Amino acid sequence: MTAEYRVESGVAVVTLNNPPVNGLNHATRQGIVEAVTKANQDDAVRAIVITGGSKIFSGGADIREFNTPRMSQAPHLGNVIEVLESSAKPVVAAVSGTAMGGGLELAMGCHYRVAAAQAQIALPEVKLGLLPGAGGTQRLPRLVGLEAALNMIVSGDAVPAKKLAGTKLFDEVLEGDPLPAAIALAGKVAGAEKHPRARDIRIDFPEAEGYLGWARMTVAATAPQYPAPLRCVDAVTAAVTDKFDAALKKEFAYFHELSVTPESRALRHAFFAERAAQNIPDVPADTPIREIKLAAVIGAGTMGGGIAMNFVNAGIPVKLLEMKQEALDRGLATIRKNYENTAKKGRITQEQVEERMGLLQPTMSYDDIADADIVIEAVFERFDVKEQVFQTLDKVMKQGAILATNTSTLDVDRIAAVTARPQDVIGTHFFSPANVMKLLEVVRGEKTAKDVLATVMKLAKKLKKTAVVSGVCDGFIGNRMVEQYTRQAGFMLEEGATPAQVDGAIERFGFAMGPFRMSDLAGNDIGYDIRQRRYQERPDMHYGKLADYLIEKFDRKGQKVGKGWYDYKPGDRKAIPSAEVEQLIVDYRKEVGTTPRKISDAEIVQRLVFSLVNEACHILEEGIALRASDIDVVYLTGYGFPAYRGGPMQYANEFGLYNVMQAMESFARNPHADPAFWQPAPLLRRLVAEGKNFE
Template sequence: MSASYEVRGDVAVITLSNPPVNGLGHETRRAAAAGIEQAENDAAVKAIVITGAGKAFSGGADIKEFGSPKALAEPNLHSLIAVVENCSKPVVAAIHSVCMGGGLELSLGCHYRVASPGAKIALPEVKLGLLPGAGGTQRLPRALGVEPALNMIVSGEPVNSEMLAMVPGQKLFDKIIEGDLMEGALALAREVADVRPLPRVRDLKARHASPEAYFQFARNMVGGMSKNFPAPLRCLEAVAASVSMKFEDGMKAEREGFLALMQTPESKALRHAFFAERAASKIGDVPDDTPIRKIDKVAVIGAGTMGGGISMNYLNAGIPVVILETKQEALDRGVATIKKNYEAQVKKGKLKEDKYQQRMALLSTTLNYADIGSADLVIEAVFEEIGVKEAVFKQLDEVMKPGAILASNTSTLDVNKIANFTKRPQDVVGMHFFSPANVMKLLEVVRGAATAKDVLATVMQLAKKIKKTAVVSGVCDGFIGNRMIEQYSRQAGFLLDEGCSPQQVDKAAEKFGFAMGPFRMGDLAGNDIGWAIRKRRYQEKPNLNYSKSADLLCELGRYGQKTSAGWYDYQAGKRDAIPSPVVAEMLEKHRAAKGITPRQISDDEIVHRLVFALVNEAAHLLEEGIAQRASDVDMVYLTGYGFPLWRGGPMCYADTVGLFNVVQAMKKFAKNPLDDAAFWEPAPLIKRLVAEGKSFS
């Protein structure tokens, strides 16, 4: 959690040491500043090298200190950089592996910089809705050049050190060290020990041949690409200040921009999402050091859309996969789809031919359960019907080796019931992938009553390996995401009954920021899926109200894009949603039959009925222990359901609106005779939080 100091001959070496990425926490900053002072006071020391221990130079701010007094405690990052920059002896940054955010800003305060090839260099603050706040917007344009610096700062994406070293006229790196980085840094430190004056990035000029024209062009480009995010344009203005202002004035402009962005709801939402993603990987009663099971081979049952997509995740991660099907034609079709997906990536330049061949070489197929028995993990991706699942899991129980993890990709069914089809319920877990499984980030990990802790720990770690955001859910109908979306869909149906058209509801939701409105989403997923669930609900929960409009639609055979007709009409080979006169007439007749006089409904009412339905159902899930934390719910909706990132998820949005105001809206919705008054009774958790003046977060 600190920094070490040692002297090698006439060079002092300060090594940042705060695992895992040498975050610049208070103790680390204090130790580094003390190291500079110690070297200043040692007459035998001629120069100083700063580097990082382990697998990073520095990843920037210590996220454990975000929002705490320690983040600003002296020496803060500005103060540490000033100590380095004003040191009377040359300071060399020896950069390797990762140099991001405050780590890069610290290195820019050093007099010289050397780097190993392949080091990832970035100022990623824009991804948290912020701009670099310790001189990054002023020093990087001076060291690298205005245009490449602006690209890095506005995108937040890492760039390899050797690529940056090739930028004409750059003064970011003095050398790229191919061999031993520390030896190269020590050699440079001794070489420049007596060179004066010491070069400082702040003394360089940030120049551009046509600054006014360039920045106006950049404003148009950046503004068009970031309309819901204020940070990219603020970053641009700070970089523009590096060209038009003196260094100190540019630093003031950067500081003003940073403080303004800190208060924006967009930055608060992005920071919430950042921490939510990290929190989601933690399971309250499963310690970090829980032993995990080895997963060297995966079997997938079913070669359909889901099975193929699931298989691709493991192939991408270099894990061998065997797919099992009941018929050779189904296997051939599934493998052909996987090939087609990979070939499309090769054609677009996103995948190299040799990588494609390597992945396909890891794939095998079989029609025989006996051939998958040696797999460490098996995932069933068969039809969503409990009898089908039972047949599969009884077979798996017979053939899978002891200790294998048996996973179901069910989206709604009872994982405890599925586990009890086997004699090893401790090895059974839900792994609910979202379609298309090779693209969507979300993985709901469903914890059965008997699921072993090491199974959970293994699946959560494996999720990281296949680049998924895993969120743990308890067992209930629909788990977190689909249980909530049912209430959202019920509200969408009531809105149609009351006078909305599908396109009005969709446009309001999409204007709010959803990737897709509820009716376009239904057409994409298949309206028959919801129909099947409702038929089950009519038996299980006869008192639960639904609009019958979706049933009428399905009775017309309008299942969505797959039938070229759903809530919208579709032309062959196209996905454009065309308003349907057939649907408009159907809704008109439906309202007349129910004696409903349609009314004008505002976009505000549409959005808040949809979103607060999600919030109220999620509060019940939290109360029941199905979801561990409110931020887990937000991760489900940000990564699996197209909720707008800049709003932070439904629970974060409710906090932004204020839970008192959410309850007031619910009371108003409950008075609507065509809605479901019982549903709009605020969940006990919401009532308690309002009474205590608290929020979900």
């Protein structure tokens, strides 16, 4: 049973038991209704308490029912709340752990509420492009006040219950288990003739109309691409201006309106995609994992230092190895500076700064890291350098240690082959800055052991990373695709566009940063080195020479030297169009005999995004990625793809795969766009022929 029933001292205790978060699936909703009905029919029962098992009240809707008929099948959550409100006997919610979304709406439908001080309270539906659909926008303003409620609903962020103590949301907030106090309160109020209902509370807020108007303008300015936050304001406005039942109908209508928007579909897709990425078909959930109590990182540069910070943030000690004292000192100083800056912003305390720095053990000896459970190298991106590192690790590391490489492009199998333990070798491709970016590409080598893969995937969660499994190929998932993206960007400069036009078009589409600004940030010399290797390994792949000339003729490496595709002022990241680069482009067009043409923003966006899609199809065909949604996760969490578009594969689904293929075939007729690349991948052709989408 997902809603267990027992009677204690004349109080019916209904315990939600639907692990892992007591999601409100159909069986649970039905169980609550049956339990409340049973309690009202039992003369020996004087009051009712609803609580959650496993120290969690409820995380809201059960994600296993999303997009199924069960989601809205009666009794839906609104029906359940009607039963609670109309109960002749008082209903008390004992809120512990979390009360999120529908879980909070359920609690607000009770007559009384007792909460643990640290319980997390939220209505996060806006993060899925929705709004609360069971009275959340109506009851929360009545219980915590208009301003606090609107902030919670529009942001979707969680707050601890103790911050809401003193509001009408909670009758009592206490440390520890709230259940005994809830049972005591239930017994105390059992004899009352009438019990309070959130719906009956009048919202009293001075000049509410002006405040809501200001809120609407603010939301419209800060989240113009997302319809849900504005609809949240509309629903809360109805709570002020309309009678409760009429406003409830508006909320329900807004919920259904939002549920069919492409933005909500994209955000829901991303939500499920992240969860699906954790599922590796041939690695069972109960695969034994290796214990990670001590980590080692080789290289104290920008990447190595960032990786080390991830471990100490999670409370895992790290031995940080460098070959020179100066480099080691510089790396430690950078880490301390990062933590000090975080402390200045109030995100951590000075005591936490020292605690985290205390978990770092600097060393210049491989022998000192021999007892680490996992070692991650973050050295220069050259095979001969990494080969030397892994040969040394093979000699010094204890048996059972995981040997991980942070390579972004190199062959993990080739690296593993220099050791006598290839089963222990895996790729852990962090993204820069490693202490900030969510994405972790976990690269599974041909001989990587299943328990190693399972361990790293679990470790990623502890490090608060979103992990996606990739097979071995040049560039893995993300960088292999972005190479095609940047190639097309370069071709468009030859054809008539400018860096600012290309960047502007894709940034208006929603990318955090266009390809040329991105290259300047990463360092144009990095791309240059990769291309030099490509010329030897992939002579069939065509590249324009503009990006090479940028380095060879003008040494414009990017922001770090104050000049790249753009000019930069000292200490300022603002990209300023460069006259030198503009002249370079003009001269290059003459060199290759190109007559400039006007390129529309629509073409820019389609060539950039669909280049990702076509290469992704090849990646799927080769089995490098497990599923199309994994590719979306990579681009949403690592490459700044706009969340409200759901990733390149979801965007292609929304655009229509037939339309995508037609666009590719038109690009293939452009001799400057690498016509061979634009032949639609067989996977895309098959899906179009079968009338299917990416999954």
